Each structure stands twice: as structure tokens, then as C-alpha cells.
Amino acid sequence: MNFVNMIIETLGDLYSTSGFAGLTISHVIMIGISLILMYLAIKKEYEPLLLLPISFGMLLTNLPLAGMMAGPANGEVGGILYYLYQGVKLGIFPPLIFLGVGAMTDFGPLIANPRSILLGAAAQLGIFVAFLGALLLKHIVPAIHFTGAEASSIGIIGGADGPTAIYLTSRLAPHLLGPIAVAAYSYMALVPIIQPPIMRALTTPEERKVKMEQLRPVSQNEKILFPIIVTILVSLLLPSAAPLVGMLMFGNLLRESGVVGKLVDTASNALMYIITIFLGTTVGATASAENFLNPKTLGILALGLVAFSFGTAGGVLLGKVMHKASGGKVNPLIGAAGVSAVPMAARVVQKVGKEENPTNFLLMHAMGPNVAGVIGSAVAAGVLLSIFG
Template identity: 55%
Template sequence: MSGIINSVADFASSTGFAQITVPMVIMWIVSFVLMFLAIVKKYEPLLLLPIAIGALAVNIPSVAFYDGGWSIEGMFSPTGGLYYYISQGIHLELFPPIIFLGVGAMTDFGPLIANPRTLILGGGAQFGVFMTMFAAVALGGFTLGEAASIGIIGGADGPTSIFTANKLAKHLIGPIAVAAYTYMALVPLIQPPIMRAMTNDAERKIRMKALRQVSKAERIVFAVMVMIVCVLVVPDASALIIMLMMGNIFKEAGVVERLVKTSSNELMNIVTIFLGTSVGLTMSADIFLKPQTLMIIAMGVVAFGFSTFGGLLLAKIMNKCSPKNPVNPLIGSAGVSAVPMAARVSQVEGAKYDPQNFLLMHAMGPNVSGVIGTAVCAGYMISRLS
């Protein structure tokens, strides 16, 4: 009888069950919450779901099959672990720029070109990036590099947040990515109260002049010039800017439909799976369950709030300076680069006060300029702090 008991005990000790810890179980719960948000609430499901699965996998003892046995080390082993090689897409800075290629192939810069003033609104929304960075330093416990990486969350741009964190705070990639993508999904909940508090009925009903048609040549020249200028000014953001504009030039050229389709669909979908899973695999219990993580999650809300506030405030200032050609301040909140969700929020909020007021295309101007602005901010921070 004792022999049977010893055999069962030996078998149990050879499985992963004997290695389960309380922190791992807590991370399972975190993973299940992320799955709930992705599947039930449909909050950024394309990335939150792979992140959730990766986070669950890395917190299951003995998760990877390697060299004839199961071991977590095998997953990351330089001699054969599957996710070791996949995760190199983050460490070697491949995935975020490729995501930007797809974003560029789906982005219309026409509204921004037709109304260049909205470029300023995208810059105004970067207020949240720097305010959060300063707040993180003031609170203590964060280096300048870590604070800068956290601040980029305010730009509402997940790939840029990951790109910056990989340069300045590799150990914080997991919580920063989760905060960035979760709050991007919560833009329709976070922004409207701030938008209402910052504007009055008359401002919300402002109708903007119809946008002019923008030619193909203008669109291509714009993309090329932005690429040249941004790379010269902030070389550290060159990978993001070049890929963003390459995707857009593919789209606007009208002669490489297959490349546009691949960039915006197949390639982007594949990279999204690998990027999300790789981020999730950085969320091991010993790294994620720290007071720093809770602070990052909290400061993510602050970052979004300040970014929304900055865009709205700048729109109101613009109207004071140019009362004969006002902008609807509601489009200022679209300066956060959650494309196109933030622009849709501007449209929905404006339609509540004037159902015939169509703000979506106007809001796309600051929305896409926010993408550029956040990448430029990231490049500047990397150049100064790395």
C-alpha cells in the first residue's frame, strides 16, 4: 500500500500541480478578467485575448514542451523554445513597426491635409504624455525611463507604448501594454465626462466647414514629407514613422492593392497574434504582481484624462484666436491616437446635441496627427533617456 502511495506522490511531484503558487493563481484570475473584457465586453479583443492567453500560459508551471520534457525554461530557451523566438519580435523591435505598416495602410490622412490646423490638436493631446511622466517621477519609485514609458500610455497608442518600454523599461512591457490596450478600449467611457465638463452646449453644436477634396498627389507628397522631416528630427522614431508612411503610400498610390491588402489584413493579423501573446508572456507573477503595476494601471487613467483635457483645451484656445472659423472643441479629444475610436467618440458626443452635425471626418484630422505626435514624443524620449 505504501508503495502505491509513494508512486502517486512521485507522480504528483513530477507534474506541474506541485509547483502551483498563490501568485500564479492570482495571475490566472487576471487572465480570466482580460478574457472577459475581450470576449464579453469586446474591449480591444484582437490584442487583449492573445495577451490574456499568453499571461495564463506563462503562469502555468511546466508549460512548454522542450527536450523531451515539460519546462517553462524551454519556452524561452535560445536553443529551441517556440515563444523565445516569437518574443524576439518585441525585443528586436519588429512587431510595433509592422503594426504601424498596417495602420498606415488603413489610415486616411486626407482630413488632416484638408485642415492642417488639426495637426495642432494632435500635438495638444500629448499633454497627457508629459504630465503623466512628471507625475510618475514625482510619486517616486520610477526612473525617468520608466516614467517616460508609462507616459506614452497617454498617447493611446499600444505599439508605441511597447516600442518605448522595450527601449527604456523592458521589465514593464507587460503592465504598460495591458494598461495601454485596456484604456484604449475604454476611450468611450473615459472621454465623454471630460468632454462634457470642458465644453458648453454652444461649443458642442459648432458646425465646421466642409472639408475640401484632397488629391492623390497631395496625399503622397504629405506622407513622404512627414517621413523625411520626422526621421530627421527624431531618428529614434524612424522605424515607426517610416513603416506608418510606407503603408499609407501603398494605400494612396493605388497600384499595389495586393501589398495594401497584405499589410492591413494578413500580415497585421499574424503580427497581432504574436505581439499580444508575447506581451502576455512577460506577465509572470513575480514581475506583474508588484505595487508598481497597480501604480501603472492607475496612471494610465490619469494619462488618458490629461491627453483628452489637453486636446479640448487647445481647441478652445484656437477658437479664441480664430473666432470666425471655429473648430468644434469635441474633436480636440480625438488627438489621442486611438484610431478611429476616439474620432467616433467625438462624432457620438456631437450628435447628442445636434444630430445633423457630422464631426467624424473632422475628428480624423487630430486623430491621425495624434499617431504621428505620439511616435515623435516616443522618439524624443528614447533619444534623451536611453
């Protein structure tokens, strides 16, 4: 009998120290959400490079007693994800991602057509619409209240730039990092679904058929001077944007200099992918049940969709203005690429334009606003950070 009691007591102790003892319905829901995101990343290939690490980080942080995100206490070391998360908290990982993006990006289409930067700026409309919407939401849904810093972090979703959203949120509203990252990357993955209806609703078939003239060749000297000039101007005008824009332009200078091929290869491949793993997993690990399962998350998801939609609309509407001003030489569809989902938004523009006119080739024209959107979202983040940081 004593032996049986000992077995029962041992099993009871084992259960009490296992994660099953701490498992709540909230944990089960979050684990379910993480599995759904994994499915979307693997089976549907929705932004898998970041959505898969984010979803697995979400799974790890919602396993009770695993302590993956636990900080050091009582002389004991913290969890591995806690230490990796310092790269997000200290603003290290997002600028390094921008370094890799810069090393992969050709700013030639933007240099060849400088007006593209206006379309990239217009597409940031969604950021400020969502920002105002977040501040005013409390008058519609009293249970959901956002501060100015939180509203800024939500608005930046409209820039369609995941690292920028993570960078700004980690500085202004780190407790919202999980839901904002999930919303940002989920909507980025849905760009081919969200954008076309808006583009068609705001343009006529005749406008969508417009064929644009071939862009002029851009010299290597122009490509080398561009990142240097942009870094100086943006950093002097808006110092808070320097970490993102500076690293983006440094990566691009490495690419265009033509003398450091190994550095370009490292920045755009090995370094980029290593940081992506660390960034995605630790950002996902901030999506604990306590931080994620609340009314604010629903508000963030709704406002994120508003931000994307208005960003697309802002770019297309300015494209229509340029269409009129140029005497019909500009296809307004390229304005939709002003959101900085590179190069997905440009590919969507190419697809919609080609559906209307099979001989149309808008990809290179759309890449100008697309890369301008990367700069624009970083500048918008700098503006918000300088006000609320």
C-alpha cells in the same frame, strides 16, 4: 504491499513533476486576472484583437513548469513564446503593426486641415504629465519609485497607441511590459467611457453644437507626397522615431500609390493579424506573477488613467483656443480625438457632438487630429527614446 507503495510513489513522482506542485497563490491570482481580461475581450469586446491574445499569453506564462517563456539553458531549446518574444525585444513587431495601420489610414482629413496636427500634438500632454507624475510619485508613495526610463514607458500610455507603448517599453523598461501593455489596451478600450465626461466638463453646450464646414477635397498627388515628406522630415529631425513613423508612412504610401493593391491587402489584413497574434501573446507572457504583482503595477494603472485624462483635456483645451481664434468655426470637441486611438476617439467625438446637435457631423473633422495623434505619439516616443535610450 510493495505494489501499493509503488503506486503511491508513482503518483507522488507524477505530482512533483506537474504544474500543481509549483502552483502558488500568486499564480492563482494572475490566472484569475487573465480570465477576467478574457471575459472583457470576449463578452464586452474591449479591444479584443489584442486584449484576447494578451490575456491568453498571461495565462500561459503563469502556468507553473510549462516553460513557455523560458530561455534556452543547458543545451535545451527555450519555450516557443521566448523565441516569438524576440520580435518584441528587437523592435520588429510594433513597426510592422504600424505598416498595417498606415495601409489602412486615410490622411486626407489631416492634409485638408493641417491645423489638426496641433490638436494631435496637444493631446500628447498626457504623456508628459504622466511622465512627471511617475518621477514624483516616490515623494507621495515612497514604496513606489520609477527611474526616468520607467517613467517614460509609463507616460507613453497617454498616447493611446498600444504598439508605440510596447515599442518604447521594450527598449527602456522591458520588465514593465506586461502591466504597461495591459494598462494601455484596457484604457484604450475604455475611451468611450473615459473621454465624454472630460469633454463635457471642459466645453459649453454652445461650443459642442458648433457645425464645421465641409473639408476641401484632397488630390492624390497630395496624398502621395504627404508620407514621403513626413518620413524625411521626422527621420531627419528625430532619427529615433524613424522605425515607427517610417513604417507608418510606408504603409500609407502603398495605399495611396494605387499601384500595389495586393501589397496593401496583405499589409492591412494577413500580415497585420499575424503580427497582432504574436505581439499580443508574447507581451501578455511577460506579465508573470513576479513582474505583475507588485506596488509598481498599481502605480502604472493609476498613472495610465491620468495620462489618458490629461491627453483628452489637452486636445480639448487647444480646441477651445482654436474655437475662439476662428470666431467660433471650430468645434473644440475634435481636440479630444488627438489621442491616437484610431478611429475610436473620432467616433466618440461624433457621438458627443451629435447628442448636443443631432444635425452635427464631426467624424471627418475629428479624423484629422486622430491620425495626427498617431504621428504625435510616435514622435513623443522618439523624443523619450533619444533622451533615455
